[in-house]
Amino acid sequence: MPQPLQIGPHQVTPPVVLAPMAGITNAPFRTLCREFSGGRGLFVSEMITTRALVERNAKTMRLVHFDATEKPRSLQLYGVDPETVGRAARMIADEDLADHIDLNFGCPVPKVTRKGGGSALPYKRPLLRAILRAAVGNAGGLPVTMKMRKGIDDDHLTYLDAGRIAVDEGVTAIALHGRTAAQHYGGQADWSAIARLREAVPEIPVIGNGDIWSAADAVRMVRETGCDGVVVGRGCLGRPWLFGDLVAAFDALATGAEPAYARPSLREVAAVMLRHARLLGEWQEDEARGVIDFRKHVAWYTKGFTVGSELRRALAVAGSLDELAGLLDQLDLDQPWPVGADGPRGRTSGRNRVTLPDGWLDDPNAVTHIDADAELATSGG
Numbered sequence: 001m002p003q004p005l006q007i008g009p010h011q012v013t014p015p016v017v018l019a020p021m022a023g024i025t026n027a028p029f030r031t032l033c034r035e036f037s038g039g040r041g042l043f044v045s046e047m048i049t050t051r052a053l054v055e056r057n058a059k060t061m062r063l064v065h066f067d068a069t070e071k072p073r074s075l076q077l078y079g080v081d082p083e084t085v086g087r088a089a090r091m092i093a094d095e096d097l098a099d100h101i102d103l104n105f106g107c108p109v110p111k112v113t114r115k116g117g118g119s120a121l122p123y124k125r126p127l128l129r130a131i132l133r134a135a136v137g138n139a140g141g142l143p144v145t146m147k148m149r150k151g152i153d154d155d156h157l158t159y160l161d162a163g164r165i166a167v168d169e170g171v172t173a174i175a176l177h178g179r180t181a182a183q184h185y186g187g188q189a190d191w192s193a194i195a196r197l198r199e200a201v202p203e204i205p206v207i208g209n210g211d212i213w214s215a216a217d218a219v220r221m222v223r224e225t226g227c228d229g230v231v232v233g234r235g236c237l238g239r240p241w242l243f244g245d246l247v248a249a250f251d252a253l254a255t256g257a258e259p260a261y262a263r264p265s266l267r268e269v270a271a272v273m274l275r276h277a278r279l280l281g282e283w284q285e286d287e288a289r290g291v292i293d294f295r296k297h298v299a300w301y302t303k304g305f306t307v308g309s310e311l312r313r314a315l316a317v318a319g320s321l322d323e324l325a326g327l328l329d330q331l332d333l334d335q336p337w338p339v340g341a342d343g344p345r346g347r348t349s350g351r352n353r354v355t356l357p358d359g360w361l362d363d364p365n366a367v368t369h370i371d372a373d374a375e376l377a378t379s380g381g
Helices: 027-037 050-054 058-063 082-094 118-123 125-138 159-168 191-200 215-225 242-255 266-284 287-301 309-315 321-329
Strands: 005-007 010-012 016-018 042-049 074-078 100-105 144-149 151-153 173-177 206-209 229-232
Touching (some): 005 173, 016 027, 027 242, 027 266, 042 058, 042 100, 050 058, 050 074, 050 082, 074 082, 082 125, 100 118, 100 125, 118 125, 125 144, 159 191, 173 191, 191 206, 191 215, 206 215, 215 229, 215 242, 229 242, 266 287, 266 321, 287 321
Parallel strands (some): 016 229, 074 100, 144 173, 173 206, 206 229
């Protein structure tokens, strides 16, 4: 049976982490996931831009607010400038904003990589080292972890070098998404890379990420790679109860019992949908804004169910809780959980190339400074 995932002083049992997802893993969604897990696991905030944090951007300051029941409070930072990252880490420690800092080096989107950030940044080894040193050195003893990809593409893999640099600089744990930036979210995640990283950095926990669509996938990843825990992203979209399944799966490893997994009817799913929308409205202090923010979740929650094109479109443009509830009542709510609905969901597209700054690949050991505009002025989705 896997041991608890150790993140500094924090033991995470089962060793399961909710991946930060922009516009998704806000406080309401984290609340739902924690409720289904019984409060077990680690649930990470949306990505917070270090520049926006140190400038106290209003939206960012709302995103770094955690519910009193969130323990430990886990905050993900994105930064490209060592000085700014250090200031952000010091601010988090001094103002008690979180209990754990995670650093994002995995984002593959062009608006980030074209500036040298996200999954492009580890290619520049000196810059990566400087950022990690600034974060760990200013975190006031808070554990600092990092999330990354295999590299830019198959010809420019960085994860093994980045792993050793992370150990050298005092990073507490590493999460590896088994894809390159060029793959984006397409193709199949390379779990063998997770196993190789586990062998390369035995000093600290390695957490696997990529293609975990069910609790059985999570258990299989741990068994096949030897990783110390798993990160779940797209697999929980429209399925916050997946975290209950994960608890059941890992608990079953200790008892040898057959785990019982959630198979909610559409009636049960509709109740979760309405609660999700209500929580978003309460969080934003605006019911209409909450329902509008919820719209993007409709297709994920209803995946595989018979809904009908007109009703599906109406659900995706609902403007109030009453309207949403009325539309949900029109569904055939007695439908059982659909066969095949546990499979892939969310983005599945790949890319043939990664947009990078001019000359980025010329020398991985060149000392590089990234312009301040590589960081967005706001955080989240």
